[in-house]
Amino acid sequence: xxxxxxxxxxxxxxxxxxxxxxxxEALAAGRRVQGAPFPFLAGTPYAACRAAQAEPDAAAHIPxxxxxxxxxxxxxxxAAAARQALAQSxxxxxxxxxxxxxxxxxxxxxxxxMNTSTGFLRKSLGEDGAFSQKAFAxxxxxxxxxxxxxxxxxxxxxxxxxxxxxxxGDNGLYTPWEDQTAFALIEAAHALxxxxxxxxxxxxxxxxxxxxxxxxxxxxxxxxxxxxxxxxAACLVLERxxxxxxxxxxxxxxxxxxxxxxxDPLAPFIGRTVAxxxxxxxxxxxxxxxxxxxxxxxxxTFSFGIT
Amino acid sequence: xQRVVITGFGIVSPIGxxxxxxxxxxxxxxxxxxxxxxxxxxxxxxxxAGEVKDAPILADEDERALARRDPxxxxxxxxAAEALTMAGVTSFSADDLIHIGTSLETFFFRDFSLxxxxxxxxxxxxxxxxxxxxxxxxxxxxxxxxYGNPGQAATNCSACAVGAQTIGQAFHAVRDGRFALALxxxxxxxxxxxxxxxxxxxxxxATGEPQDGAAFCRPFDASRTGLVxxxxxxxxxLEERERALAAGKTLLAExxxxxxxxxxxxxxxxxxxxxxxxxxMRGALADAGLPPQAVDHINTHGTGTQLNDPVEALAIxxxxxxxxxxxxxxxxxxxxxxxxxxxxxxxxxxxxxTLLRGMIPPNIGLDKTGAGCELKHVGRQAEAFAAQxxxxxxxxxxxxxxxxxxxQAKA
Numbered sequence: 001x002x003x004x005x006x007x008x009x010x011x012x013x014x015x016x017x018x019x020x021x022x023x024x025e026a027l028a029a030g031r032r033v034q035g036a037p038f039p040f041l042a043g044t045p046y047a048a049c050r051a052a053q054a055e056p057d058a059a060a061h062i063p064x065x066x067x068x069x070x071x072x073x074x075x076x077x078x079a080a081a082a083r084q085a086l087a088q089s090x091x092x093x094x095x096x097x098x099x100x101x102x103x104x105x106x107x108x109x110x111x112x113x114m115n116t117s118t119g120f121l122r123k124s125l126g127e128d129g130a131f132s133q134k135a136f137a138x139x140x141x142x143x144x145x146x147x148x149x150x151x152x153x154x155x156x157x158x159x160x161x162x163x164x165x166x167x168x169g170d171n172g173l174y175t176p177w178e179d180q181t182a183f184a185l186i187e188a189a190h191a192l193x194x195x196x197x198x199x200x201x202x203x204x205x206x207x208x209x210x211x212x213x214x215x216x217x218x219x220x221x222x223x224x225x226x227x228x229x230x231x232x233a234a235c236l237v238l239e240r241x242x243x244x245x246x247x248x249x250x251x252x253x254x255x256x257x258x259x260x261x262x263x264d265p266l267a268p269f270i271g272r273t274v275a276x277x278x279x280x281x282x283x284x285x286x287x288x289x290x291x292x293x294x295x296x297x298x299x300x301t302f303s304f305g306i307t
Numbered sequence: 308x309q310r311v312v313i314t315g316f317g318i319v320s321p322i323g324x325x326x327x328x329x330x331x332x333x334x335x336x337x338x339x340x341x342x343x344x345x346x347x348x349x350x351x352x353x354x355x356a357g358e359v360k361d362a363p364i365l366a367d368e369d370e371r372a373l374a375r376r377d378p379x380x381x382x383x384x385x386x387a388a389e390a391l392t393m394a395g396v397t398s399f400s401a402d403d404l405i406h407i408g409t410s411l412e413t414f415f416f417r418d419f420s421l422x423x424x425x426x427x428x429x430x431x432x433x434x435x436x437x438x439x440x441x442x443x444x445x446x447x448x449x450x451x452x453x454y455g456n457p458g459q460a461a462t463n464c465s466a467c468a469v470g471a472q473t474i475g476q477a478f479h480a481v482r483d484g485r486f487a488l489a490l491x492x493x494x495x496x497x498x499x500x501x502x503x504x505x506x507x508x509x510x511x512x513a514t515g516e517p518q519d520g521a522a523f524c525r526p527f528d529a530s531r532t533g534l535v536x537x538x539x540x541x542x543x544x545l546e547e548r549e550r551a552l553a554a555g556k557t558l559l560a561e562x563x564x565x566x567x568x569x570x571x572x573x574x575x576x577x578x579x580x581x582x583x584x585x586x587x588m589r590g591a592l593a594d595a596g597l598p599p600q601a602v603d604h605i606n607t608h609g610t611g612t613q614l615n616d617p618v619e620a621l622a623i624x625x626x627x628x629x630x631x632x633x634x635x636x637x638x639x640x641x642x643x644x645x646x647x648x649x650x651x652x653x654x655x656x657x658x659x660x661t662l663l664r665g666m667i668p669p670n671i672g673l674d675k676t677g678a679g680c681e682l683k684h685v686g687r688q689a690e691a692f693a694a695q696x697x698x699x700x701x702x703x704x705x706x707x708x709x710x711x712x713x714x715q716a717k718a
Contacts, residue, residue: 044435070574110412130420137350141504149505154464159705162569170567175443175464183461212439
């Protein structure tokens with residue numbers, strides 16, 4: 001069992017909105033994710049698994065243009081969600097030292113950009129049409145951006161949040177499914193309980209609508225051909241309840257491990273956001289300030305309630 | 308709070324697979340870095356790495372097929388089996404935790420062929436029928452298939468800090484009483500065309516050839532030219548001390564302190580003042596309730612890059628103040644290269660070598676200490692040293708830092 005925590009900030013980006021508020025307004029208006037043809041996967045069972053809505057506009061939340069060249073879509077989404085949540089919580093302005101703020105993250109499958117993947121592959125094939133080390137070294141490798149590693153390493157989204165927001169404390173990053181984001185939440189809760197940190201930023205982002213990710217999700221049993229994959233990100237700022245008894249907070253978060261079957265109740269509305277889903281559930285519940293209980297996240301189930 | 312001991316470990320490394328071979332490799336100062344043989348490096352600037360030469364020890368053809376596609380999965384299964392066998396663990400229960408980590412998916416290209424087909428259709432078909440890579444939790448899934456489901460399981464992706472971080476977080480989980488036993492560690496291999504090519508693009512690895520038979524990876528040396536990729540896996544089994552004693556298990560070492568920090572400085576270079584590294588070491592000491600003077604030996608992150616080594620040395624001098632001149636430091640990447648997510652865990656096992664065998668492994672790449680790298684470096688031969696308490700550092704690309712402290716396990 002994890003200790004109960006106060007939620008002092010929440011942020012989210014979904015296919016329905018670039019913030020928690022706009023996502024909630026879209027949901028209230030009855031909008032929901034729609035599937036779109038996926039030209040690259042035409043003729044396969046996965047052709048219409050992608051959200052038709054435009055990708056969330058994360059860049060507007062990231063003023064540091066210098067860092068954006070290091071950022072994958074995962075990282076942009078995580079950074080934008082963290083910016084929203086930390087602006088609401090303002091732990092640094094409230095005197096919490098950066099060294100006392102921890103960062104815990106759930107990160108989805110790595111997704112090479114489609115243009116990068118196909119361009120790189122075409123240039124890496126020899127005359128016989130097969131992968132050629134000579135062609136790779138002589139041409140294919142040079143189609144890849146020098147900062148490709150920053151776009152691909154799974155720890156980069158959280159490291160970028162750390163740099164952008166000045167978060168310097170304890171940390172833990174987990175991948176690639178929903179249950180690992182749940183693990184990030186649990187680790188954050190225990191770090192707060194132990195006193196390792198006074199504030200925990202928990203962030204998750206995923207871009208499952210990338211074709212390679214989408215196929216992997218289906219093959220791993222994490223996405224049915226009838227479901228729609230959509231990008232998303234969320235962030236919660238958590239603190240110990242006793243530190244916030246008399247100050248503003250969105251609600252209290254209680255984590256409980258359960259044996260309930262996996263479930264993603266928001267999927268019909270905002271699409272399957274996979275690694276981002278648990279935090280999106282929590283962020284939306286927290287921002288509604290309504291009691292609710294949401295159950296099930298991937299292979300290891302647990303429940304959490306906002307009260 | 309529970310006391311936490313190590314009751315088993317498993318190791319796959321470029322200088323030996325299995326406890327005895329690894330310890331022998333450390334003692335001999337074996338150089339595991341050589342020209343890459345796994346693929347043709349023609350046209351690449353990076354041609355040397357620390358490759359694992361031993362075949363993985365796997366249970367069935369399914370596992371062998373996975374390991375052929377993604378060698379790090381084979382390393383993980385081999386190391387996990389050794390660690391669990393040593394600890395006498397045959398299956399997991401709800402009281403147990405698996406917390407392991409790795410860094411980056413391996414992208415497969417050998418399968419790709421557009422022979423006789425139009426490009427776009429063939430690419431699409433192969434994307435669907437031959438996924439480009441395995442999810443990073445593949446090893447975790449296979450370990451659970453072999454040994455059953457624990458209470459919780461995690462795949463950590465904290466890059467070069469993974470190995471130490473998984474062990475440290477598992478240590479906290481057992482110490483807090485959340486779990487009675489944990490399998491923790493890291494595994495990795497980036498010795499594939501895109502892994503090596505990607506690092507080459509960053510300009511981080513050493514290029515060219517070793518000079519006059521000298522070691523290619525040269526942590527803290529004046530002539531260091533960059534990191535050398537390695538690969539492998541290191542896993543440990545952590546248990547509540549009293550439970551392990553009651554079960555009659557051999558206590559290999561005790562873990563007493565851990566901390567992880569973030570630089571929040573930059574993505575491609577460490578904080579030049581070593582603030583994050585300093586806080587990680589001080590945090591681990593505080594977690595252990597020990598003064599710096601209690602530490603007898605430090606296993607450094609020591610990558611052999613121009614930027615990282617002096618920053619780590621500065622941080623060590625700052626933390627240990629006047630006592631740094633008496634604390635011998637090792638840099639085992641000189642023998643194995645940097646196995647990224649596996650490195651921290653492999654180096655915890657190098658610390659076990661020091662605690663169990665009374666020896667400090669050599670830095671075979673050190674001839675002349677570089678400017679700013681001043682520490683009490685161990686030379687090119689392993690040294691006898693009866694350490695009671697050791698500290699190990701792992702610092703990650705992107706600014707993640709982790710420090711762990713281990714002591715002799717006294718019954």
